[in-house]
Ligand SMILES: Nc1nc2c(ncn2[C@@H]2O[C@H](COP(=O)(O)OP(=O)(O)OP(=O)(O)O)[C@@H](O)[C@H]2O)c(=O)[nH]1
């Protein structure tokens with residue numbers, strides 16, 4: 001029995017790196033996948049059997065996950081899909097000159113919901129009109145992101161800006177990189193890897209279908225640093241049951257709210273509201289409070305709609321199956 005970590009998923013076959021550094025192409029044990037749809041994902045720690053005379057090792061067990069990135073299905077028809085596991089940090093990449101704040105709000109909530117630490121990287125700073133534009137936009141993003149998560153500005157052409165990212169991907173840590181296709185995630189990873197750029201580019205070309213159809217998800221080792229998982233094409237950033245993610249992403253507001261006069265304060269003009277006071281004192285950005293309100297009411301609405309659907313179903317005598 002060997003232990004290892006899934007470092008790559010290639011057309012469904014996990015590639016597992018063992019403690020000795022060997023990489024083994026694996027299959028799942030039948031007993032593991034029977035009935036339930038459990039599959040090892042990138043980052044998973046697994047136990048392996050290596051049967052003699054087989055071309056693949058067998059994954060007999062997936063060890064409990066420390067963190068996981070889950071894509072949920074808003075219709076609840078499909079099982080939630082785990083995209084990556086056991087990472088320490090989520091980095092959200094957005095293009096500085098074309099930041100989408102509404103998307104960023106969602107990315108922050110999803111990133112925080114994993115329980116990992118979170119940072120934001122604003123890419124392609126060279127496309128900004130001026131330095132004062134960079135400062136203004138970075139400031140607005142900082143306001144939205146809040147006091148706990150770091151915001152960095154990078155440009156592929158400026159090696160110094162890339163160096164600042166290294167502290168986020170320290171040795172022994174694993175980082176998941178998310179962001180819309182084309183924001184410059186691969187470029188960033190290539191720059192961090194340095195000499196190995198060529199190799200990475202070749203692998204992508206062999207694919208033959210272009211950048212947007214990367215079928216394999218891979219854990220990349222940064223020389224002198226940690227590991228990075230570039231998650232290409234994470235689509236459908238809807239919000240379902242994201243309450244814990246919202247609480248984590250806006251923990252400063254949750255903390256302030258405990259000092260409001262009314263326990264059920266909505267921070268919309270009630271007397272003795274500590275949250276509004278923080279906005280007036282300049283300690284909390286109005287835009288951040290607006291995001292918080294918008295996300296809260298959106299999830300509340302979805303929850304209500306779902307409960308209503310459930311009531312209708314049970315009235316018809318078709319109680320929702322659980323399990
Ligand atoms: N001007 C400018 N262009 C950049 C910068 N970084 C990346 N690009 C360009 O942006 C395009 C997309 O970059 P990628 O690194 O492939 O983006 P990605 O997020 O990895 O996209 P997917 O691989 O589709 O997920 C490429 O043409 C890059 O050359 C930058 O700092 N400045």
Ligand SMILES: [Zn+2]
Nearest residue numbers: 260265267273
């Ligand atoms: Zn309040």
